Amino acid sequence: MKKKRGTAYGVIGLGRFGTALAIALAQAGKEVIAVDRSEEKIKNIRRYTDYAFVAESLGIDTLRETGIQNCDVAIICIGEKVDVSILTTMSALELGVPHVIAKATSEEQGAVLKKLGAEVVYPERDMALRLGKKLISDNFLDFVSLSNNIEIRQIPVGKNLIGKSVQESEIRRKYQLNIIALENNSETNIEIMPDYRFKHNDIIVVIGKTENMDKFEKDN
Structure with missing residues (x-):
């Protein structure tokens, strides 16, 4: 290049x-x-x-x-x-x-x-530490800013996703976001299978463009 x-x-x-x-x-x-x-x-x-x-x-x-x-x-x-x-x-x-x-x-x-x-x-360490904290203010936590419009964000799973599998949610196709971790009851999982079905109190950690994350949160 x-x-x-x-x-x-x-x-x-x-x-x-x-x-x-x-x-x-x-x-x-x-x-x-x-x-x-x-x-x-x-x-x-x-x-x-x-x-x-x-x-x-x-x-x-x-x-x-x-x-x-x-x-x-x-x-x-x-x-x-x-x-x-x-x-x-x-x-x-x-x-x-x-x-x-x-x-x-x-x-x-x-x-x-x-x-x-x-x-x-230290992405795994930092993720585990921050996912263990309570969600603040408007229920999401921006914890890594990679550039002007790319970030990693912690987002609670909304009611529209509960019961759907990762594959069915089509988060990557619809919003160009990639799930890199999932947290529930203080347990963090970084190996998320396509057939995993979202549950109440799940929190996903996604990476992508800020505007796409904002749209995803609004829709879900």
């Missing part, structure tokens, strides 16, 4: 978090480079960005071939594999990406990534 006007993002690692992030950025009209070892994940993400690459390794030479150095922001979404996370973060920094954000799953991993020069995020 040649550098274009506007902020360009690189998303490395297409797990649930990385995939949802890449889709949200692409749907907001951002330039996105997506990189993962899985051919299936790359095939799926190509519906949203032309710049999707299968990479067997994530060293500096491989990342250079994908064009990550042309990005303004690179997000390393490989928290579970600590060694790969550190190597990939180092490679992105060495390639001169101005802003490198790395996902971490432990304080120890985060300390290493921060020392390398990356901004560190």
